[in-house]
Amino acid sequence: MITEEQVLKALEDVQDPHLHTSLIELGSVKEVKIKNGLVSLKLAIAQPGTAEQMQLQQEIVSVLKTAGADSVGLRFEQLPDDVVAKFGGEEEEESRSLLDRGDKTTFISVTSGKGGVGKSTVSVNLAVSLARQGKKVGIIDADIYGFSVPDMMGIDTRPRVEGERIFPVERFGVQVISMGFFVEDNSPIIWRGPMLGKMLTNFFNEVEWDDLDYLILDLPPGTGDVALDIHSMLPQSKEIIVTTPHATAAFVAARAGAMAIKTQHEILGVVENMAYFESKTTGEKEYVFGKGGGQKLAEELKSEVLAQVPLGQPVIDEDDFAPSIYAEDHQIGKIYTEMAQEVIKRTTE
Numbered sequence: 001m002i003t004e005e006q007v008l009k010a011l012e013d014v015q016d017p018h019l020h021t022s023l024i025e026l027g028s029v030k031e032v033k034i035k036n037g038l039v040s041l042k043l044a045i046a047q048p049g050t051a052e053q054m055q056l057q058q059e060i061v062s063v064l065k066t067a068g069a070d071s072v073g074l075r076f077e078q079l080p081d082d083v084v085a086k087f088g089g090e091e092e093e094e095s096r097s098l099l100d101r102g103d104k105t106t107f108i109s110v111t112s113g114k115g116g117v118g119k120s121t122v123s124v125n126l127a128v129s130l131a132r133q134g135k136k137v138g139i140i141d142a143d144i145y146g147f148s149v150p151d152m153m154g155i156d157t158r159p160r161v162e163g164e165r166i167f168p169v170e171r172f173g174v175q176v177i178s179m180g181f182f183v184e185d186n187s188p189i190i191w192r193g194p195m196l197g198k199m200l201t202n203f204f205n206e207v208e209w210d211d212l213d214y215l216i217l218d219l220p221p222g223t224g225d226v227a228l229d230i231h232s233m234l235p236q237s238k239e240i241i242v243t244t245p246h247a248t249a250a251f252v253a254a255r256a257g258a259m260a261i262k263t264q265h266e267i268l269g270v271v272e273n274m275a276y277f278e279s280k281t282t283g284e285k286e287y288v289f290g291k292g293g294g295q296k297l298a299e300e301l302k303s304e305v306l307a308q309v310p311l312g313q314p315v316i317d318e319d320d321f322a323p324s325i326y327a328e329d330h331q332i333g334k335i336y337t338e339m340a341q342e343v344i345k346r347t348t349e
């Protein structure tokens with residue numbers, strides 16, 4: 001079985017693509033774990049979340065497999081600034097950042113107070129519905145506690161990398177970038193705010209987005225430091241807050257809303273998800289998770305309820321598998337269409 005020594009030996013010739021210096025010399029290797037042929041590494045590099053990282057990922061997987069690893073798990077973090085300065089990072093090229101392209105793109109952050117309320121489901125369906133309305137739409141899956149967007153949309157490819165540029169994966173007319181494309185395995189990752197911020201900045205700067213009308217950001221749930229960092233990073237972002245109708249959920253979501261207000265983000269509205277269950281036979285509505293949470297939250301935030309989305313599963317199309325996308329003619333798909341139209345109205349008037 002491959003040993004730690006062999007791993008480090010194999011990495012001797014691998015360089016940080018930005019600094020053109022060996023990872024070993026840079027002190028990039030922060031952690032090596034070997035278990036049953038699986039080699040897990042934590043590496044600090046100059047430019048995480050970029051095309052350079054994607055190429056490096058492939059190179060490392062290849063050299064470690066040649067050295068005898070059965071599988072490879074990689075996590076990346078930011079190399080400290082002093083190390084980058086010492087080994088001389090190149091000057092930044094002229095910015096083509098989405099953040100600097102004027103007012104053409106409306107950024108919409110989708111947040112929630114807690115996990116599991118359907119934030120990612122709302123994000124992907126809003127994105128697809130905006131695209132169905134003829135808008136150019138991108139989505140960034142930045143929910144570090146679970147990168148669910150690719151699975152939800154039925155994406156099994158990774159972005160194309162050409163030189164320094166990353167081309168998002170396109171699905172249902174939406175350009176998609178997920179943090180999940182930048183980790184080699186599915187293990188949960190402990191991200192710190194600055195690292196996440198850096199990754200996001202790189203997504204704006206290095207991803208070859210079309211001229212987007214809307215960029216949807218599926219942010220991590222919660223009201224902690226990480227969330228605050230990201231909110232502060234995106235001064236121009238507007239927000240949609242997702243809650244369930246349950247009073248407690250709405251109460252927690254209110255804290256997420258309070259943060260939006262603190263960071264001076266305009267709140268576009270509240271989405272009450274899993275609002276009710278509608279009987280197919282009688283049409284009667286059952287308020288399974290309580291009632292009124294969305295309205296109460298909206299009042300508290302001096303905003304409005306954008307939509308109430310009932311419980312219900314998409315119809316699965318085996319030929320075009322996307323487990324969480326509601327078709328345009330699905331009852332819930334129609335609610336998302338109305339939501340998208342309302343968002344367009346609120347962002348263009």
Ligand SMILES: Nc1ncnc2c1ncn2[C@@H]1O[C@H](COP(=O)(O)OP(=O)(O)OP(=O)(O)O)[C@@H](O)[C@H]1O
Nearest residue numbers: 115116117118119120121146221274309310311312
């Ligand atoms: N309206 C709905 N009806 C039925 N199931 C739903 C609905 N909305 C979401 N779900 C399901 O609930 C689960 C949680 O949804 P989702 O992953 O979107 O939540 P989340 O808030 O993004 O969670 P996390 O932050 O933990 O990733 C998923 O299995 C999703 O398919």
